[in-house]
Amino acid sequence: MPTGVALRDPRQQLFDAAERVLIQAGVTGLTSRAVTTEAGVAKGVLHRHFADFDAFLADLVLDRVARVEAQATALRDAAGTGTVADNLTRALITLFEPVMVAIVALIIARDELRARLRAAGTAQFPLVGESTAMIAGYLTAERDLGRIALDADIHTLAPTLIGAAHLLFTERKDSPEPSAVHKIVTTTLTSATRQP
Template sequence: MPTGVALRDPRQQLFDAAERVLVRDGVTGLNSRAVTTEAGVAKGVLHRHFADFDAFLTELVLDRIAQVKAHATALRDAAGTGVVADNLTGALMASFDPVMVAIVVLIIARDELRGRLRAAGTARFPLVGEGTAMIAGYLTAERDLGRIAPDADIDTLAPTLIGAAHLLFTEQKDTPPEPAAVRKVVTTVLAGATR
């Protein structure tokens, strides 16, 4: 006779649990036992759905990258509406939540994970690269609409915005920076580029 409760979406349940563990306990506290305990499932559930723990982590990051790509589409679609600095501030506030910051640390800490992500076709610096592409795509759309100067160096502006935002968000241990602080970074970086 089977025991236990059927899981609706075990992969998502495990991803959600891993994110909670990662934010709460950091990279050193993240292991398969911590994830399955947090998810309230047997350890075998993780290995039933993933070849090993690094395969699980790879899929976790790829899931997060898919979210960034969805945000990129929405941000690009917002080109020509609102204020450029406000659109970018909102995108950066949404992108750099505590989970994303923790996942970036995870990617840096695990060589095997970085290798698997690169083999899966991610940016050279997974997640950060996709975030940079999101900002670059939006700035390009705004430049095409004439709201960013035609000679603006988007290949410099986009990583500068991502890097400055990342520093702001990692300096705040338990709370994200205020939107005004993020907006100040955006307006400073874009000074001279907006019209």
Template structure:
């Protein structure tokens, strides 16, 4: 990149580049050089904004966690509207997009990244834990609306839904499962809890 050309939002430009590299080339292809090359910036730009590559990756994951937390608020706001199964199907299809799946693999692959994320106060299993909390919060709100049984254990139902969805999304080669498949999982898991 030529000197003297200001970047509008270098952090976001680097995050977007990292996501493209991660989804396209996987964890092994995600290097600081690959990110800066993809972003079209000098390598020093990354190190000007982040202490090291793991600090950059931690910031990337925290940025995604913020998106999940915003999604959690929007999901809770749907409580009492539509159907519980439809609301959960939509959110699971969005939650487990290719970027989320790739970032989960990244977190699993890098010990130092997990250490930094735990120090930042993330769930024990970053992104998956926040997704589970999102589903539990929604199910609690639906229980308050009377659409989930009062004795339904949302702390068991939420990780069951997340785990089942994660398996469906990660066992595919490129193509996500059909919404009908996710809907079937949701209705099966919640069969005894739905009112």
């Protein structure tokens, strides 16, 4: 790319390129060269905005954490509307879109990245912990409204839902049918939901 050409939002352009590389080439194909090539920029652009490649990856994940936190707010606000199972099904389908699944694999694969994320204040298992907190926050709101049993073990239900959904989304190339996600939700919540 010629020098002197202003980039509109280089950080976002690089994040978008990294997500495309993750989807196309997987964790092992995600390199600084692959990202800058996909973004159509010189390699120096990445290093002008980030201290090193792990700092770039940490910011990429933190950007995704911020999206999960925004989704958590919207999900809590949905408490008391629709059905608990439908709300959770939609939330899990939104959460586990292909980029999210790929980023979780990236976090697992890179020790330095996990260390940086934890130093930045993420959950012990970055991104997965925030996702679990999102589900737990929603279930707590529904319990407060009487739609989840008072004795429901939310701290077991939330990670169970996240783990089961994550497995469902990682075991296939295409996204699972919404009915498969809904079945996980309804099966997990069988003893916790109150019948109207």
